[in-house]
Amino acid sequence: MSIRARRLAASILLAGMACGDGGSGPSPGGAGSVDLVLTTPYTDDGGLLIAVTGAGVTGVSSSGYEISFTSPTDTGVTLLIRGDLKAGAVARLTVPDKGRLGRYRATVLQAAARGPGYQRRDPDGYEILLAAP
Amino acid sequence: MCSATDDRRRRVRRGPASAPGLLLPLAALVQLSLASPAGLAAQTVTVRGWLTAIFTEQEPPASPLRFLLNDDRGGRFEVLLDESVARGIGSAALHRGFRAEVELEARPARLRAFPGQATPSHRAIRVTRLSPPAAVAPGLAVTAYPYVTILCRFADIGSEPFQPAQVNSRMGGSYPGADHFFGELSEGQASLAGSITLGWYVLPKPRSGYVSGTTLDFGAITADCTAAADADVYFPQYHGVILQFNAGLSVRSTAPFDTLSFGGSSALLLDGAARAYPMVWMSREHVFNYVVLHHELGHSLGWPHSSGPYSQTYDSRWDIMSRGYIYQDPVYGYLGPHTVAYHKDLTGWLPPARVWRSGSGGPASFLLLRSALPPAGPGYQAAVLPITGTAKFLTVETRLIGGYDRGLPAEGVLIHEVDPARWDRTAQVVDPDGNGDPNDAAAVWVPGERFVDPASGYVIQVDSAAPEGFWVTMSDRSHALAASVRVDSALVGDTAIKPDSVGLMVFGTDSLTASWTVAHSPGAHWVRLVTTAGQGSGLIRWERDPGGLPVGVYVDTLTVILPGSATGTPHLVDSFHVLPPLSLAVTPASRHDSVPQGQAAPASVSALVTFAGYGGDVAPWSASHGAASWITVVTPDGNGGGPLTWSRDASGLPPGLYVDTLRVTAPGASGSPAELIDSLVVYQPVIAVACATSVLLSGGGCLGAVGESYLDQTGNQDGSYDLGDLLAYLDRKGLPLPSSMDLRGLATGGVARRPGGAPRAHP
Numbered sequence: 001m002s003i004r005a006r007r008l009a010a011s012i013l014l015a016g017m018a019c020g021d022g023g024s025g026p027s028p029g030g031a032g033s034v035d036l037v038l039t040t041p042y043t044d045d046g047g048l049l050i051a052v053t054g055a056g057v058t059g060v061s062s063s064g065y066e067i068s069f070t071s072p073t074d075t076g077v078t079l080l081i082r083g084d085l086k087a088g089a090v091a092r093l094t095v096p097d098k099g100r101l102g103r104y105r106a107t108v109l110q111a112a113a114r115g116p117g118y119q120r121r122d123p124d125g126y127e128i129l130l131a132a133p
Numbered sequence: 134m135c136s137a138t139d140d141r142r143r144r145v146r147r148g149p150a151s152a153p154g155l156l157l158p159l160a161a162l163v164q165l166s167l168a169s170p171a172g173l174a175a176q177t178v179t180v181r182g183w184l185t186a187i188f189t190e191q192e193p194p195a196s197p198l199r200f201l202l203n204d205d206r207g208g209r210f211e212v213l214l215d216e217s218v219a220r221g222i223g224s225a226a227l228h229r230g231f232r233a234e235v236e237l238e239a240r241p242a243r244l245r246a247f248p249g250q251a252t253p254s255h256r257a258i259r260v261t262r263l264s265p266p267a268a269v270a271p272g273l274a275v276t277a278y279p280y281v282t283i284l285c286r287f288a289d290i291g292s293e294p295f296q297p298a299q300v301n302s303r304m305g306g307s308y309p310g311a312d313h314f315f316g317e318l319s320e321g322q323a324s325l326a327g328s329i330t331l332g333w334y335v336l337p338k339p340r341s342g343y344v345s346g347t348t349l350d351f352g353a354i355t356a357d358c359t360a361a362a363d364a365d366v367y368f369p370q371y372h373g374v375i376l377q378f379n380a381g382l383s384v385r386s387t388a389p390f391d392t393l394s395f396g397g398s399s400a401l402l403l404d405g406a407a408r409a410y411p412m413v414w415m416s417r418e419h420v421f422n423y424v425v426l427h428h429e430l431g432h433s434l435g436w437p438h439s440s441g442p443y444s445q446t447y448d449s450r451w452d453i454m455s456r457g458y459i460y461q462d463p464v465y466g467y468l469g470p471h472t473v474a475y476h477k478d479l480t481g482w483l484p485p486a487r488v489w490r491s492g493s494g495g496p497a498s499f500l501l502l503r504s505a506l507p508p509a510g511p512g513y514q515a516a517v518l519p520i521t522g523t524a525k526f527l528t529v530e531t532r533l534i535g536g537y538d539r540g541l542p543a544e545g546v547l548i549h550e551v552d553p554a555r556w557d558r559t560a561q562v563v564d565p566d567g568n569g570d571p572n573d574a575a576a577v578w579v580p581g582e583r584f585v586d587p588a589s590g591y592v593i594q595v596d597s598a599a600p601e602g603f604w605v606t607m608s609d610r611s612h613a614l615a616a617s618v619r620v621d622s623a624l625v626g627d628t629a630i631k632p633d634s635v636g637l638m639v640f641g642t643d644s645l646t647a648s649w650t651v652a653h654s655p656g657a658h659w660v661r662l663v664t665t666a667g668q669g670s671g672l673i674r675w676e677r678d679p680g681g682l683p684v685g686v687y688v689d690t691l692t693v694i695l696p697g698s699a700t701g702t703p704h705l706v707d708s709f710h711v712l713p714p715l716s717l718a719v720t721p722a723s724r725h726d727s728v729p730q731g732q733a734a735p736a737s738v739s740a741l742v743t744f745a746g747y748g749g750d751v752a753p754w755s756a757s758h759g760a761a762s763w764i765t766v767v768t769p770d771g772n773g774g775g776p777l778t779w780s781r782d783a784s785g786l787p788p789g790l791y792v793d794t795l796r797v798t799a800p801g802a803s804g805s806p807a808e809l810i811d812s813l814v815v816y817q818p819v820i821a822v823a824c825a826t827s828v829l830l831s832g833g834g835c836l837g838a839v840g841e842s843y844l845d846q847t848g849n850q851d852g853s854y855d856l857g858d859l860l861a862y863l864d865r866k867g868l869p870l871p872s873s874m875d876l877r878g879l880a881t882g883g884v885a886r887r888p889g890g891a892p893r894a895h896p
Contacts, residue, residue: 068826
């Protein structure tokens with residue numbers, strides 16, 4: 001799947017989540033966790049700087065990587081993840097309403113390879129999706 | 134119309150060859166074959182006759198003068214004179230006319246001619262003067278200058294827009310008639326009484342037969358207009374002739390392209406007397422324009438234009454023969470001022486006893502009387518100061534408001550530089566500020582001001598004002614030294630004599646013989662005057678003897694005394710430095726700096742090379758340094774004291790202390806080589822990981838430019854600090870991402886957890 005196709009799928013996924021905001025139909029509903037799922041064309045990523053927009057994030061964690069982040073605000077939270085990154089869930093957010101994920105959007109701001117080069121990479125090559133664990 | 138002259142009229146019958154208007158083609162005179170224009174161009178012909186000039190309104194560099202040649206056979210030509218040819222004739226002759234033998238190119242010149250022009254134009258190759266300039270009038274006596282004004286109308290223009298009596302009134306003795314104007318300018322010596330006006334007379338050709346745009350056929354219109362009136366006029370009884378036309382003549386060739394009138398002279402072969410007559414040609418538009426009338430009458434008297442020392446002819450408001458339009462009378466319109474002293478002197482209107490002429494050598498103080506309406510008491514009306522070695526001279530005159538000078542731009546003493554070799558604008562205002570305006574304060578001298586002519590050395594000083602003029606002091610004797618300061622040096626203990634000299638310039642009419650003496654401070658035993666006295670300009674020589682003088686600075690003053698000099702006693706201050714042997718020093722003896730690791734841009738640093746002692750101001754030196762690759766000497770050599778500059782480049786240097794020696798060498802100087810120790814510490818900056826992380830997360834933080842540069846240089850080296858640089862640093866140091874405590878207060882406030890750590894909600 002190309003990057004463009006993956007972005008389209010992500011948009012559809014987020015749109016589907018947004019359709020659920022009205023509460024009709026099946027919805028997990030209530031506070032809970034949501035994963036940030038990474039799609040990357042590389043296999044030697046050493047770190048990511050990720051911006052998540054949207055209010056109400058109450059917790060940030062990662063089960064496989066080191067992570068630092070700014071204090072969540074009404075506009076969102078910025079995360080720095082370090083480790084031998086692989087595609088898949090890289091961090092977990094705690095949100096007040098899992099049924100309203102359309103409020104959130106995740107973007108890779110910077111990406112860097114692992115050592116010894118630590119080259120900066122084009123963030124347009126990455127995709128971050130929000131998905132239920 | 135001319136009854137008063139009938140009984141004196143003596144008619145002279147003219148033969149066909151002298152008939153006015155009969156033109157003999159020049160080519161016919163030389164009987165050339167016209168088969169080849171080139172052949173004609175190479176031919177010349179010599180003609181004898183009257184050569185006269187007419188002042189036009191052409192601005193430089195175009196010739197302001199047009200020349201007519203009336204040959205003795207009755208032919209007439211317009212002659213084109215190069216300035217070099219004109220210069221050899223002399224301005225007085227050029228401006229008033231003279232008999233001449235002229236060698237002309239046989240081929241007609243195209244310049245200035247227009248289709249149908251009756252007077253052919255030829256370029257003059259050579260002009261030989263056969264007579265002195267035509268006389269204007271004897272000076273120092275009441276002289277009659279009667280003019281006959283002839284009203285002529287063109288064959289195709291029937292209007293007669295004014296009557297003879299009206300026109301004649303402008304010549305009258307009442308303000309501002311020409312007789313009144315020139316009576317004031319000449320202090321009653323010139324009278325235009327007896328001037329008459331006759332007309333109208335019809336010209337044989339339409340206006341287009343004489344005038345074409347900017348060109349006027351002076352020869353034809355003069356001959357035809359005077360011939361038309363000849364039956365009624367006995368020309369020899371008149372000083373000059375004014376031709377007044379019923380339409381405009383030619384127009385100015387530059388903006389504002391206005392209609393022109395003209396003045397000058399022209400030879401008339403009428404009534405048995407061939408001579409150059411003062412002439413005026415007036416356009417209809419100017420019939421009652423007194424500025425134009427007085428200006429053109431001035432030309433007819435032989436006055437050229439005057440001006441400022443610039444490129445404009447009509448820029449001086451001091452002379453009717455320049456700008457002219459300076460005062461507007463409510464009845465008569467614009468009126469002009471007096472003419473300048475040079476022109477009055479040309480016409481003989483300044484009594485010799487009232488003109489101060491330099492030559493006495495010493496300074497003279499006297500009352501320089503006003504130019505307009507001068508009182509009869511003691512004083513001079515002008516001063517004339519010849520410039521030695523040239524034909525040029527200065528004129529000095531007082532100009533005060535009054536009479537026709539009521540519209541002057543200022544009151545004061547006015548100076549003109551007169552160069553008789555100039556064919557026009559002979560007198561030019563001395564205007565030291567060179568700002569293009571000869572009417573401002575810089576061009577007029579008032580009490581307390583002094584003018585020293587840099588070319589001649591003349592000194593003109595205005596001492597005080599008086600009701601009738603200014604008290605002035607002027608001298609043609611002055612002197613000046615080429616320098617006012619001299620400095621020399623010697624090595625202490627040296628006994629070699631140090632000779633020196635300075636130029637002395639002596640100005641004035643007796644500059645070659647004026648005697649002077651030299652003096653110096655009596656206590657300066659180390660000075661010996663070689664030249665103690667002399668005459669005229671020359672060199673003053675002296676010697677300095679350092680023998681026995683201890684280290685120190687010795688000062689003497691040389692004074693040149695020239696009795697009667699307007700410039701006092703110029704002096705020269707002579708300083709003699711007796712110096713110790715040469716020594717070298719470099720200060721400071723060491724330089725130290727520290728830079729963070731990764732500093733890329735070279736930093737410039739300097740010290741001072743100084744010499745003391747004899748020869749230190751020119752002593753050569755060179756600089757080098759040790760093996761340090763991080764040093765580059767920017768000033769590897771020099772002469773005399775000055776900065777020693779080098780640069781350091783710490784890029785690529787790992788942390789540590791680096792030391793090198795810079796060495797300055799000056800041959801023969803004690804203290805050489807002088808050394809300077811340069812040390813450089815390259816340090817690793819302190820990096821707060823929390824700050825480095827905060828910069829990436831929130832864009833703020835406390836890392837600073839040095840830290841960012843260091844992290845990039847030791848990271849991915851892509852020119853800016855980024856995530857890769859932080860990862861590299863953490864890996865190199867084995868550090869984790871900062872803890873929550875590290876980030877607090879840095880606008881991040883986040884939490885760091887080791888992999889697998891339990892997430893913690895942010896408060």
